[in-house]
Amino acid sequence: MRRLGGGAVAAVVLVLAVTGCKAETKTGSGGPQETGGGGGGAALTAAEQLTVKGRAPKTGYARDRFGVAWADTDSNSCDTRDDILKRDLDDVKFSDGKCKVSYGVLESDPYSGQKVTYRRGRSLVDIDHLVALSDAWQKGAKYWDASKRIALANDPLNLLAVGASANRSKGDGDTATWVPPKAYRCTYVAAQVAVKKKYGLWVTAAEKAAMEKVLRTCPGQKLPSGGNPTQAPARFHAD
Numbered sequence: 338m339r340r341l342g343g344g345a346v347a348a349v350v351l352v353l354a355v356t357g358c359k360a361e362t363k364t365g366s367g368g369p370q371e372t373g374g375g376g377g378g379a380a381l382t383a384a385e386q387l388t389v390k391g392r393a394p395k396t397g398y399a400r401d402r403f404g405v406a407w408a409d410t411d412s413n414s415c416d417t418r419d420d421i422l423k424r425d426l427d428d429v430k431f432s433d434g435k436c437k438v439s440y441g442v443l444e445s446d447p448y449s450g451q452k453v454t455y456r457r458g459r460s461l462v463d464i465d466h467l468v469a470l471s472d473a474w475q476k477g478a479k480y481w482d483a484s485k486r487i488a489l490a491n492d493p494l495n496l497l498a499v500g501a502s503a504n505r506s507k508g509d510g511d512t513a514t515w516v517p518p519k520a521y522r523c524t525y526v527a528a529q530v531a532v533k534k535k536y537g538l539w540v541t542a543a544e545k546a547a548m549e550k551v552l553r554t555c556p557g558q559k560l561p562s563g564g565n566p567t568q569a570p571a572r573f574h575a576d
Contacts, residue, residue, distance in 0.1 A: 379560035380527035381552040387530065388539040390476070398474040404487035404575040407464075411565055417491040421464050425498035426455055447521040448503035455498075463501045466490070467525070468532045469509035477538045483575035484568045485536070494564030495532045513543040516551065523555035531561040 400406070407418040415423075415436035423429055426441030443453040443462055455462040470478070470490060478486055489495060507515045512529060516522050526548050533540060540548070552558055 378556050378558070380523075380530055380558040381549065381556060383534050383560050384526075384530045384545065384548040384552055387533055387545055387548075388537075389542050389545055390539040392541055393475045393477075393479060395471060395475055397479060398471050399576070400470065401576045402474070402483075402486060403470050403478075403490035404483065404569070404573055406490075408487060408491055408569070408573050410488060410491045410569045410573060412570065417493075417496070418464050421493065421496045421498055422455065422462070424493070426462070432457065443498055443500065446500035446503065447497065447525070448499045448507070448517045450518065450520065451500060453500045461501050462498055463504040465497050465499045465504045465507070467495050467497055467528050468538065469507075469511075471509040472511050473536070473538055476533075476540065477536070484571070484573070487569035487573050487575055488565060488567050489532075489536055491569070492532070492535075492564045492567075494528070494535065494561060497528075511541070511544045512547040512551065513541065516547075522551055523558045526551045527558050528561050534560075535562075535564070536567060 407416040409416050411417075411420070413420070419436050419438050422438040422441060425443065426438065427444050428440070428442045429438055430440040431437055432439040437457070438455070439457045441455045441462075443455065445451070446453050448465075453461050468489075470486075473486075473489060478489065503517070512526055517525050530548060530552075532538070
């Protein structure tokens with residue numbers, strides 16, 4: 338979904354360039370993936386097919402309804418946060434030899450375009466849920482079993498290392514209320530569409546209109562795919 342940096346990771350993934358028109362072979366943490374299945378314009382087509390409903394109440398939402406943060410659902414002995422840091426940062430260094438990322442560089446934050454340095458314990462880098470968990474809760478996830486919610490919270494398809502400042506300005510907004518700068522906008526919206534399609538989440542009418550408006554500016558934008566299964570292993574539990 339963006340240019341992915343160095344670091345040892347588990348699989349090879351095709352990742353769209355920012356323009357959405359050219360693919361590059363990069364690394365990823367979610368198993369074999371082909372970003373852009375379905376041909377040119379697949380992202381817009383998928384957005385047009387998303388189910389439209391009103392936003393459900395946020396009542397009952399809590400982060401722990403999606404399980405313990407950064408659970409190792411892919412069973413590679415590294416937590417999800419470190420998996421994404423390894424995937425998205427350059428010049429990665431570890432404190433334990435293979436998993437705990439102690440240092441890395443986000444060469445170009447997709448949300449600000451700035452270079453951001455990651456240092457464990459005093460990080461300026463967040464791992465963003467592209468589809469925010471509270472947004473997902475209000476658009477279908479409150480009705481799921483815990484296994485599916487845990488899977489969404491830890492799916493590499495829904496995760497991206499970004500600068501903390503810009504990410505916190507996003508909050509839990511959907512496409513109707515927040516999008517990144519234009520250079521990354523098509524890639525970002527296509528990723529949100531992919532997650533909502535994969536998990537069967539609905540969109541509001543305003544959100545769908547905003548998605549389509551963005552994707553019509555890049556009609557060749559392909560649709561990301563891959564990531565983890567939509568059910569977490571049975572050993573994981575959530576409230």
